[in-house]
Amino acid sequence: MTTAALPPRTALFLPASNPRAIEKARGLGADMVILDLEDAVKAADKDAARDAAVVAVAQGFGTSLGAIRLNGFDTPEHAADVAAVAESQADYVVLPKAEDAEQVARLIETLGKPLLAMIETPSGVLAAAGIAALPGVAGLIAGTNDLAASLRLPPSSGREAMGVALQTVVLAARAGDAWAIDGVFNKLDDAAGLEAEAKAGRALGFDGKSLIHPNQIDGTTKAFGPTEAELAEAEALVAAATGGAERYRDRMIEAMHVDQARALLARFASG
Template identity: 60%
Template sequence: MFVPAVRPSMIAKAAGLSADLIVLDLEDSVRDGDKAAAREALPVSLELLHGRSAAVRINAPDTAGFADDLAAIGSVGVALTVVPKVESPDDLTPLDGRPVLAMIETPKGVLAAARIAATPGVVGLMVGTNDLAASLRLPPGAGRTPLSHALQAIVLAARAADGWAIDGVFNALNDADGLARECAEGRATGFDGKSLIHPDQIAIANTAFSPSTAELDEANAIVAAARGGAERFQDRMIEDMHVEMARRLLQRAR
């Protein structure tokens, strides 16, 4: 979940939420005039999270604040850096191989996603659906269907590099059903999780991306029944690949 790095009350609240990762934001959610203050607040902001898994999203490589952001995160020992609008592995060179979640938000980024995902230090890709839709000049209300090729390309690139694939944000804060549908679609596309912008979205996303009881029961049954090679399981044939998928699902649940 993204939290403005300049809002201590929101950060303190985020420490008690069930999001898997809190991303302290120096980019879109922080006004230009507040960015210096947000950088200066990082040590205190991280302390407010009380040891929670945290990352910092810096400003894009082609912005004036990029170098200042790198200096700020270097001084506080951030474990994971979220870099927006990555379009080439060269954009990540200044990070010297430190752990990065690279945001793919432009056509150039989509076309270079495989090379970006394979860059040393990159642990996964996150899609910036709002910026991607804007850069593709999609009309308002076009939905996600026109993005389907790009979304699948990003998942493919992340998987080829054995990294995470994180879906983009859902803007409508009061549309719980719409969020649930988009999360289900994201999981079906292969994403591991979703970027969030409000605490009320967390439970919906956690439910959608977590294995259901029925999925877990079947996975346990497949693992228990497996004897190696192709074999009949209930009304279908399974092989080692299906057993490995079941084990991966159980590991995800744990």
Template identity: 60%
Template sequence: MEPTISLAPRSLLFVPAARTNMITKAAGLPADLIVLDLEDAVRADEKAAARAALPAAIELLGGRSAVRVNAPDTDQFAADLRAIGNVPLVVVPKVERAADVGPLAGRAVLAMIETPRGVLAAAEIAAVPGVVGLMIGTNDLAAELRLPPGGGRAALTLALQSVVLAARAAGGWAIDGVFNALADPDGLARECAEGRALGFDGKSLIHPGQIAAANAAFSPSTAELEEAGALIAAATGGAERFRDRMIEAMHVETARRLLERAR
């Protein structure tokens, strides 16, 4: 089964793989990608049941589905790999080196960067064949860095930009981390806007109520689309003036990417 999304997803919603009622609801939600979670959202005594539920869930969600397995260094990883079947995309947490995704050769992989070692090896990880992109796990990374609670994302700026740089160098997706405060829609909107400004393609989500904000933030605005269409129409090649600024081929390519994103 191939993913139905060729562009990077704007919204990736994590859903516990053991919760069939939540999966059924997720099938009707406008998230670009539904990530069936075998890791953090599933208790140890529910892991087997979550694996058993995967085939039906993947069938229901089709090409919009992904599965997050447990980390490569856990005793759950091998059993997860046997259970994931023909899921279009595998999300692998706590990837710290290229070899961590080796057991998934031949599959599409979204590698989660959640540790200092992972950040330092991000370019190597992103370059592995089959890795379609990187997702930063900001919660785990903040804990690993021993950042004080409630300190904001400023201390993660270098890591955030490193993940975007590594993903772009390999031609892959760059997905931002989750926003924890479920009752703070303004904070979510600000963090989504910040993520897009840093170059991320989309955001990982932990609640259905966060989907609309992510989809809006990581989609081109009406003004951006108008500007892009006009720029492409006006461009004749080489450096030239457009609306009182200079443009060249790279600006045309950026405009085309915006229009492709809108489609």
């Protein structure tokens, strides 16, 4: 099983029923490829998609992590998905509509693999801290489309209408020492809008963003990477620090700030 010390900046969802997209994904350079058995797959194709996902993760995705998203607890396909994915070579498992920590804990025990829990409902948001704290939960993914619908937000609402929910997902992830992955951007031909939303997500504390199209990878990777100014500042701060609380340029710094700068530089070095 592949392991990753750093969270994915880009997590690309692909229908497990689309062999052409799966093959193409091996050369795209996303940090994580998530083969979807849930929303992106027609009911008639569920069994074939499950088999295809197991084969695909066995073949691997090069330097990209491979994950499989299950059908949810309340679906007829869930049990078969769990049985197949537990025996697969998937690096991670993605669970939609996570809402109950005890239920998630039992699933993790059955799967024996690290899990990314999607927070897509008000109940999920309220339970996020307990879910993120579970051993075996690698991260939380904000399912913003379903969350907006379950919050009954009007179509004209912007992301700020979900601000409390999104911040709660980040808080829960940080309290549980888990990754926080932002939701998808639905407009496929709006590079500027994607970059703006990705930068806003990073500013909110998210580690990366889930994607629905390959053309979103480069812009999102850039948005979640450090700027040249941030890198220069981090390098200078680390070089100047001598330990303890001290003056650095026009402000006071301490060990926490040095650790943050080192973490930023390590992330950049990872590519």
